Amino acid sequence: MTGTGHYLAASVSPQPLVHRWYAYPHLISPLTAGFNLKHRQLAILESYLADPAFHDEAISNPSRIAGPFLDAQGVPEDKLREFQEQAVRECAPLLRFADDVGEMRALLRAEADGRPLPSLYPRLPESLRGLVELTYDDFGQASYRFFEPLLYRSEQYRRELQRISLRRAPDPAQPFIFNSPLLTDDDRVDVALPFDSPLLDELFQSRWEAVDPAALAERLGLTGSGAERFVTLYSTDAPPAPVPKPESGVRMRYLGHAGILLESAQDCVLLDPILGYRDDGHQHLTLVDLPRHIDAIVLSHAHADHVSIETLLQLRHRADVVVVPGGSAGTVLDPALDAMLRALGFQTVTALGDLQSARIGAACTVTAIPFLGEHADLAIRSKMVPLVEIGGRRFLFATDTVVLEPELHRRIPDLLEGVDAMFIGLECVGAPMSWLYGPLLAARPSRENDRRRRLAGSDAAMADTLARLTGARRVYVYAMGFEPWLRHLTGSVYDADSEQVRQTGLLLEMCAGRGVPAELLHGQGERSW
Template sequence: MRGPAFLLSVQVHVERAQCRELACPHRSRLHGGTVSANRRMYLRPSVVAQPLLHRWYAWPYLLAPHTGALNLRDRLLPIVQAYLMAPHMHESVLSDPSRYGGPFLNPEGAGVEQVKELLDAMLSGGSAKLQLAEDIDQLRALLKEKAAGGSMEPLYAQVPESLRGRVELVYDTAHRPSFRFFESLMYRSQAFEREAQTMTLSAAPAAQPFVYGSPVLPGPHRLDVPVPFDSPLWDEFFAARLAPVDVEALAERLDVTDLDAFTALFQADAPEPYEKAAPDTVRVRYFNHATVLIETENTAVLLDPLIGYDGDGHEHFTIADLPPFIDAVVISHFHSDHFSLETLLQLRSRVGVILVPRASGGSLADPSLKTMLQALGFERVQELGELESHSIAERVEVTALPFIGEHADLDIRTKIVPMVRALGRSFMFATDITPVEPALYDNIADVIGRLDALFIGLECVGAPLKWLYGPLLDEPLSRQHNAERRLKGSDAAMADRLAAQLGAEHVYAYAMGLEPWLKHLTGSEYEADAEPVQQAALLAELTARRGVTAELLYRQAERSWPAA
């Protein structure tokens, strides 16, 4: 689905060599394996590395100790318990492809006993998180009962133990009581649970269940390495995508005993040299979903990285197609299809700075990206407030614009619309916004200026509020209000109005979770009759009336702009 607006580079991906048999007369001193000593090899571009917490995919609201506590108790444990009560019901539901993405557990061939073991491990290993969840409930009840407008000072002594010294009790200007977390202290608490962190490695991509409905259980095609995410050993492991590493020595440092399985992740062949953008040119590459790479000859800016791998049977840019060094990674908001720890960990040692939205300051539903990333071992993280800019290089900068929409009317401020300027060209990434208030961008027209391209999400249906935020709510929400308040973006008419208002010369619909290799993360895939796809076609019709091209980005795309 390619329109004239994009000059696509139909890159023919040559499949990387399959795993090669290694023969050597020297036995490894680790378990198994016949590997020559000090063999320096490269990590295969097909290797999948997924971070797990309590064997569940490590998505952001599970990673943060305080939001993770409520999600563990009120989302993940009920899924496992429901499965153990009626495993055949889950199997029956999941046999219907239209039910993919629901809260139904697919054990991927594991037996009921293994799921019982998982439940026991979640209850015991997650005890600190489960206690924190109970303590959050107790604190809410305390404030509801005793904070009636008077001083909060006497209540501090009654704050539950896991929250003592980690929260501030406050009123808003309508005298409604609440509390905020000192988030950096939450990551110093037992509820952070570094010991529950595991990286599961696979030699090649494979189909798997929806990660928010099913745990990632051990299997013969996985190598589990229980080393915390902040360990510099992971930087060394992922650096082997570009520079060879002593495989046996690295396995020993990671405490991997199955050397055969570990060595199968590596190859002797070096990666192909990276081809930079041409001089005086801005090259824009669409990787999938909301992931876009903007490059000049000597600078690279990567937005919302969520990137697939070689060898998945699809033609697309992969993690092997990234430059050796990325000057800046920009995260637009906290949702897991824009903040992917899986991808970020693989790039940690290759990134100059990670730019994230400025946090609101300890709200339960609005954790700080900067605080989380620092707790996970990322040292170079900088927050951007609304209308603030960060200079990447001469004539390359990122500006944070205000963001309305996709958060179901919750007071969430850790979100920005990134605008990237490079060599006189301007690109606005409106991700999942809902431009219900046109005056917003009228007020900052002078900041936006001329716009070469508008990238905008057309996920105009969206999940209801409780799908993501349900475990964090203080009170139940009516069915009507839950249905009305959705995690949605723009429709075609909204996107066309915004593009016309901003004077965008090109419009690209993206960020709709359509790529098949992301189905286990987004829960959806391309269907011609799906509403967002239909809206993309309508958008092309609407913009064409104004002489502007619009295109739905899918799988991969590339265009170059000359410097202005």
């Protein structure tokens, strides 16, 4: 296939990989990548090689998709061991950084007893020198913070390990992203470019603008069979024409999980987008259904089911600005989203602190409402509940927040009263703290506390309390992980008796009792105000 007039097919899935593992926020940040590589990925790989049958049996149970089990995907053990050795060799700076942070933590525990800290700087591991500030908190406990933008200039940020792996169509059997590398090359074309490369914008733009795929393959550095396979990913089928903006009011289109598109006659805002692709066997909106221009992408918090590197990279050339929560403490637990996105090639990123607002587009405002809960009581500041004012309407995206302290919301009635619609998740069970943050912790919690401090959202009563406080005229339950085409990202498996399903039903009943329309968003949907 040569010549112009060809488009990247709507079914093609371009997956970002870091040393063959699917890229999510904690694998991008140099603060967290080495810890996850050492204490999660290589540990699971080593466990598999010690007892493959144990892992094979575990993954045969769909309910264990998000457990610490490796899906070998048919790759023989000798190839997995070869990959393990290669990972240790090529990722040595990342692994050394994790060890050196551990050494710094031990130094602070041993000697930071209230004495002045300047004498400890010369004793820091070489890889940390000039990147970190040592401090005490208000309890007199030693702490530290990293200058994150400098980390993206250091050897800890390994751009050469990054690549885009193109699949002809989504893999319904793709393993959970935390635990298994993607080693098989069947139906894949790898583009060995770092994520900040402008050439990737050209690649992703070819979904909407016709190109000569053979010429593009050459610019991307593909040769031989790789170039030949790349060309087959293109089709003469043009993408559908974009849906015109509403002439008045606001239109909401649901994209799956926490992805919401808001459009007025003037503005277009996209929240927490994680989009699927055509031909995956399910009905939902995809990338080609989005508007050609997006005024802003708004991200609520840095969990993998809300910050999709895969989706964001494909939209980089189409969005004016990305609005993210600010206030990161520069710690291993809390990498900064704005620093990460700039390293990924996003030119305009706005970070909002609590109650700060940003004007976007012609007449739209995004305000960062404080986000409590869902992070297992850890000191995570890179999170916000976006309040979006667009087309004369007000929308609150409470995502996974927990209404722990209603007084917080009572203190800002000028911001929250009169919300036209509230969106909230009811994943009220959640995984134990160590499921996500275990590799990053300096000290392991007791098993009891680990299971009690969960990554859980609100239940029905909490969500109803927030709906009452805001006077929400409509309530939507979303971000529950019901979408089967996103299971490799969410790890969610529910049945009719699941507590999350029961709580959803309770909230819908509570709202109906007050005469407030409420529904569970699933798959796709469109509503107007």
